[in-house]
Amino acid sequence: QVQLVESGGGVVQPGRSLRLSCAAAGFTFSSYGMHWVRQAPGKGLEWVAVITYDGSNKLYADSVNGRFTISRDNSKNTLYLQMNSLRAEDTAVYYCANDQGSGRGYWGQGTLVTVSS
Amino acid sequence: AIQLTQSPSSLSASVGDRVTITCRASQGISSALVWYQQKPGKGPKVLIYDASSLESGVPSRFSGSGSGTDFTLTISSLQPEDFATYYCQQFNNYPRTFGQGTKVEIK
Numbered sequence: 576q577v578q579l580v581e582s583g584g585g586v587v588q589p590g591r592s593l594r595l596s597c598a599a600a601g602f603t604f605s606s607y608g609m610h611w612v613r614q615a616p617g618k619g620l621e622w623v624a625v626i627t628y629d630g631s632n633k634l635y636a637d638s639v640n641g642r643f644t645i646s647r648d649n650s651k652n653t654l655y656l657q658m659n660s661l662r663a664e665d666t667a668v669y670y671c672a673n674d675q676g677s678g679r680g681y682w683g684q685g686t687l688v689t690v691s692s
Numbered sequence: 693a694i695q696l697t698q699s700p701s702s703l704s705a706s707v708g709d710r711v712t713i714t715c716r717a718s719q720g721i722s723s724a725l726v727w728y729q730q731k732p733g734k735g736p737k738v739l740i741y742d743a744s745s746l747e748s749g750v751p752s753r754f755s756g757s758g759s760g761t762d763f764t765l766t767i768s769s770l771q772p773e774d775f776a777t778y779y780c781q782q783f784n785n786y787p788r789t790f791g792q793g794t795k796v797e798i799k
Contacts, residue, residue: 579735610788620728620736620779622788634786670735677742678726678783682735 577601577681579671584686587661595686597654597671602681605629605649608674611656613667614685621667624656625674639665661690694718694782698791704799711767713794715780720760724784727756727765730793731776739778740765770796 583595597609611623624635624645633645644657654671668685675681695718705711715725723743728736738747740756743763753768767774775798780791 619793620730620781620790622781622790625786625788636787672735677745678724678781679738679741679747682737684733684735 577673579673579681579683581669581671581683581686584669584688586689586691588692589662589690591661592657592659593661593688595656595658595669595671595688597656597683599652599654599671599673602673604647604652604673607680609645609647609654610672610674610680611645611654612670612672612682613665614670615664615667618667623669626654658688661688663690666690693787694721694784694789696780696782696789696791698778698780698794700794701792702795702797704797705770706799707770707772709770709799711770711774711796713765713778713780715758715763715765715791717761717763717782721782721784723759724782725756725758725763726781726783727754728779728781729774729776730779736779767796772798 578600580598587593608627610625626633626645642660646655668687670685672682673680697716725743727740730736739754744756755766757764777793777795779793
């Protein structure tokens with residue numbers, strides 16, 4: 576079955592960096608676009624970034640554009656999110672999700688990032 | 693960015709009730725809408741895709757309808773395991789946007 580396992584979250588000071596990983600299993604990772612979506616504590620869902628199946632195209636939410644970088648390693652079945660210049664408002668659970676088209680896809684359980692001094 | 697307005701933001705209902713949640717888009721999105729269910733501490737799960745198609749394994753008491761700007765998620769007979777938060781999301785274009793969520797609670 577499809578498994579998406581996020582890791583790399585933790586507590587980080589404002590202005591610092593953090594890299595999240597998402598390990599995929601149970602499907603052909605290299606065939607699907609992948610997303611990062613976040614959810615601030617007690618709040619709704621916010622789309623963050625998307626990468627195409629081969630890594631050739633990437634798009635970002637305005638709120639993270641220029642600070643976050645999405646990437647993937649298809650040989651390792653792993654998705655990444657490099658987060659730089661972190662701010663308090665980046666505090667959230669970060670989910671990875673695969674894109675099966677028509678809005679379909681599986682989501683991981685999330686990893687919590689807390690930006691605090 | 694396309695705005696999605698969900699209503700209500702919360703509701704209280706009893707087991708067996710019929711529940712309807714609406715999602716309105718700020719511009720037409722054809723049928724490019726998905727409905728998710730999220731339970732505490734878990735990632736969202738797709739219930740309905742392409743506005744009205746039932747995801748495999750999802751009980752038939754869930755249904756979706758609509759196109760253009762107005763969409764509806766209906767639970768025909770609420771079950772105990774359905775108490776959760778529901779979100780709509782548009783995938784017509786980027787940035788993908790979500791409704792603010794509807795929390796379904798036990799009455």
